[in-house]
Structures are given as structure tokens and as C-alpha cells.
Amino acid sequence: MKPPSIKDIAKRAEVSITTVSFILNGKAEKMRISKEVIKRVEEIIQELGFKPNQVARSLRTGNTKTIGLIVEDISNPFFSAIARLIEDKAYKKGYKISYSSTENDPVKARELIEMFKSRKVDAYIIAPVPGIEEDIRQLLAERIPVVIFDRNLPDLDVNYVVVDNLEGGYSATEFLIKKGRKNIAFVTVDVEVDQINNRFLGYQKALRDHGMTANAHTLVKIPFDATEEDTNNRLKVLFEENPQIDAVFFSTNYLAVRGLFFLKSIQKPINDGFMIVAYDDQDVFRIHTPPISVVDQPIEQIAEKIIDIILQELSADRSLPQSERSKVSLPTRFIER
Amino acid sequence: MKPPSIKDIAKRAEVSITTVSFILNGKAEKMRISKEVIKRVEEIIQELGFKPNQVARSLRTGNTKTIGLIVEDISNPFFSAIARLIEDKAYKKGYKISYSSTENDPVKARELIEMFKSRKVDAYIIAPVPGIEEDIRQLLAERIPVVIFDRNLPDLDVNYVVVDNLEGGYSATEFLIKKGRKNIAFVTVDVEVDQINNRFLGYQKALRDHGMTANAHTLVKIPFDATEEDTNNRLKVLFEENPQIDAVFFSTNYLAVRGLFFLKSIQKPINDGFMIVAYDDQDVFRIHTPPISVVDQPIEQIAEKIIDIILQELSADRSLPQSERSKVSLPTRFIER
């Protein structure tokens, strides 16, 4: 019992396929199809429960009504929250989302772009990894809408939505300094991405502005694919070799979570003598005792901006000369707890 | 600068489209295409960077190499973790995932299935809502692979992967009873889904087995779309009207999180005199002071089972008589903290 095709509808209504197509696509008026025919066809569509085959449609029209979402890890709360918000808005415009996780691996990222290309997704939303600049440039050359977010790729002229990570890093560090911290460790992920770099630069700048300098010994770079155990070991070394540390700034949400577990495991209390700040406002940080101060990213705004840019480009006449790229940088908000 | 099509390759190699197609699909041997031709064509494919148009391919072959994932809310850590694990395995077999969130709304769920149908996804992974039985039955009638998970739809003969929620509810409740709790409240979501019902039944059974009965006053059903404020108000009423409560069992992860925030806000301590258990092992529960005991679902196993079933059905010869449906129920694990 195959689902009916447009041909079945046409046959049953005793009109041509074209006529059905016009009616389906709201061109009945323009093509001056009689009210009776429209009614008859629509009734038959109802009756047989006909739904146009989107694949055939895509082949002919060249658009799939699908947006490709490429992130670092869809199970990271930051990305899944973004995914959820984007999905909602896209859905209202008839777009579906296809997602993939890169694990910060440029090879995989490139493969994913290839895969999405062959699937002819209409637009791309990408949390990029360095090393895929050329692939993105390629997309742009084909005039396919692209927005990158979370991180920028500085030498690429592309729409982006990021937050001011330098400011974010600065505010977190300054907070700690004002709380009298003298030895602020910086724990980060060992990936050369723009947003992480900026968080570090903000940290560095805040230190300098207050007459301090970053200490190479208390800067820990943890590989993205490090296990929890591995992470713990590195943190252990950090604290053993640098007992003077009186605060830690974690540059990513998941590292901060691991850090909290680690501190709990070694029973190091977080208090007036030892402070923590994290990136991203998540439940864990609010619920922790004591609560953890964080640099909060405006997730709703980020998602909204992304999808607005995408939908706007999708609806724009692509034959016209391209308008300016949208370059959006949103402020972070430091939440003191 | 459009990407090249198979036609361009054929023209450049001075062979027919058919030949290129055979080479692309590894049928060159079988179709006795000469080594030289194969080599020449492959070189040109390389040179022009040709990637077959998956849309055209799908139209012709009838499969899209896409799996539709329909969950309650992709930003819920339980679902996003599942999504991530499924994605990995599917990707290795050349499948992509398209996702959507139902918000427990049967109307939206039905629309999503329709949308996926018109997009001709090859298989469905669904965390179902009551009211979509008929739509799923329809899919099954068309012999499309479907796995439902998280919740079962009892009157449907379909593959499913669930956990033993009755046992889960039982173990959590029994733990509290053994800890000497006399008045255990049950806070749940007001949706008639199988897994939530079973958690309640487990709770009820444990009470009965220990000579107690569920108290209707300490059973709180919170609408799925309730705001946090709304949730707080309901919890406030619960505790004000039932000061005798000495434990709460939250039937879902997000309600437990809200509950913890609420308890924090009214400064009600969690200790030997007042205990909490939650569903799903999440960071928040582990990091909380004191740590919260939970009913842990084996997420990796769930994801693995789901995708195994799907991939197996996708690779099976659909013309053959259908083999038995897979009905998987995995054990939960109570983690005492």
C-alpha cells in the first residue's frame, strides 16, 4: 500500500499533473484554475491523504527545506539548548534540522560538510573547528547561506554570531582579583579555537590591568578527548605542584563540571580562601554548594540571531548582489554568586 | 560554479552516465567495466571533486539514508545524550539524523511524523506520546523500521527499548522506606505516558509491600508545560499542606532539578530527616550537597539497543516475512548516595 503520488491524484480528479501541482503550490489563482477544479482536487488530496514527496520536490526545485547544524557535541547543554531553540523557529518556517557532532575534529567536520553538501541542505549553522575555512569558503562561493557561531574564524568573511569572550574572560578574572585572589589558575581545553583564545586573552588582560601576570605553571590545557580520569590527573598535578593557587577559572562548562567533581573528590573546599568561576550558566553551577559564579552567555539571543540570519538569507533573492555579512557579537553577563 | 553532476563526469570521461554510475556504486566489476575506464573515470571524479547528489539518488532508490529522531525535548540531557550516542553509530553506517522535539504534544508529534514521511526518512526512533498509535501503526504497515523508546505504547506491536520503570520506582521507594521514611511524596509530570505510570506503580507497590499506602495529598502532578514559577507554587502548596512529608521521589530529571532549586529557595535542608530521590543520573545530582540518590538508566545500552535494532531492520530484506519485533526492557540501577 504505497502512499499516493501526484499522478494518482491527477488521474482520480481527471486533470493533469500540472494542475494538481499548481493547486498544491498555491498557484491556482495565478494560473486561473477554476474554483470547481480546485475544490475537486483538494477533496481528493484529503481523501487519499496525499503528501507531496519532498525528495522529488527537492530534486526539481533545488532546495531541501533542511538546515544542517554542525556542533562540537550535541550532548553539551550549551549546544543542545541552542539546537532546541533553533529547531523551534526553523520548524515554524517549514525547515527541519539535521545535526552532527564534530568532536572538534577538522577531518570529521570536513566530512560532515561534504555529507550535508551531497544531501543539498539549504543552509549551514556551524560551530567551526579551525581547518575547515576552505570548505566554508567553498560554500560561500556557491552562495549557500552559512552562519558560524560560538567561535569565529577570523580570516573568513562569513556571517557569525559570537559572544564577547574577551570581555567574558576579563569580567570573570577581574571578579576574582577584586575578591583578593593572587594566584588564579586557568584551566582550558587544548584546542586552538577563537572563543577559547579570547577567554584566555581576557584573563590575561585582567591580570595585567591589575599588575599581575599569567603564570605558565598554572595554565592547564586539557585535550578535548581526554578522559575524566586523565583530566583528574592533570588537575591533581596542578594543585600538587602549585599549592599557592587560590582560584581557578575554567574556560568551558564541561571542564568546570569535571573540576568540581575533582575538588569534591580531594575534599578541597570552595570558600573565601579558594574560588571557582566557570563559563556558561548551568544548573550544576547554581545548585552547587556554594553556588559557582559564572560567565553567562545569552543562549536565547544567540539562537535567535542565528536563525534570523539564516532565514533572512534563505528568503533573500540569491541572484541579487549579496548584502553585507552579519557580524554579531553579544555581551556576556557575569553572574556573581 | 555549480558542483559537477554525473553527466559532467560522463562527458569528460567520454563514457555514458550508466558507466559512471556503475563505477560509483561498486558495480564496475560485476558489469565488467574495463580497468582503464574505471581508472579514468575515478581520476576525473577526483579531479572535479564530484559527489553524487544524494537527493537524486534518494528519489531513484527510495532511501534517504536518514533516520528521524522524535523526542520530547532535545535539550533534556537524557535525550541529548541518547541523540549523541545514536548519531555516532548511525554515522558510521552512512546514516544521518534529523531530529525534532514533540513537547509531549500529540498534535505536534503527528505533524512531525507527517513531515518525516514526506521527507522519506528510512527509519524512525520515537519517544512517543499517547495519541500517535495510529500514525505509528501506519508506518509499520508500510514496513518502515520504527523503534520507540523511553516509553512503551502498550497496545502497539512495535520494537521498543525501555527500562524497567516499575522496578526503578520500586527500588527508589524501598530505599526511602528502609531509611525510615513514613511520608514519601511523589512529584511527577501530568502526562499519561507509560514510563511515568510505571514509576508511580513501582512507588505504590513498594509502599504496599511495606504496609503503607500512597497518600493522594502528597501526589503532585505538574503539567509538562508548567513554568518554573508554577512548579514552585505547586511544591510550596505541597509542603505547606503536608508538613509531615519526610521524603520526595521526583519521577523525572527536570522536576527533580526544579525541586532542588525550590528546596534551596525555602532553605529546607536535605538530611537524615528529609530525603530526596530522583530519576536519571545527572551531574546536578552527583554534585549536589548532599548528593542525591537516583534511579540510573543505562543510557549507553539504551542507545546501543535502539540503533542496533534500527540498523538491523534497515539491512534486512524487507520483502521477507517480518521477523519478531524486538522488545527490550533494560534494568535500572539504584544509586544510593
Add this chain to the structure above:
DNA sequence: GAGGATTGCTTAAACTATTTTGCATTTATC
């Protein structure tokens, strides 16, 4: 009042990029 344009409706055929079936041609073998 003859020829062309317009109107209102409908349709045949082309097009999208690929797979697949059945057939055609060439070359080698005896």
C-alpha cells in the same frame, strides 16, 4: 470585418540527478 491580441483554462513536455534494465556492439575463440 479581418487579423491580431487578450483572457481563462488546461496540458504536453522538459527538467532535476541518479539508478537500473535490457540490449548492442566489439573482440576473441574455435
Add this chain to the structure above:
DNA sequence: GATAAATGCAAAATAGTTTAAGCAATCCTC
């Protein structure tokens, strides 16, 4: 010179959209 093997292609099919054209009746113009 017939047969078989080797090699490759034409054309149909997939399910839609879109273009250009057809038809009959009416209107316009010189």
C-alpha cells in the same frame, strides 16, 4: 563464420515543478 565473452550504452524510471504552448471565446484596431 558462428559463438561466446567482454564491454558499454540508451532509455526508462523515480515524483515532482515549471515552461511554453494550445485552445476557444472575446475584444481591439485599423
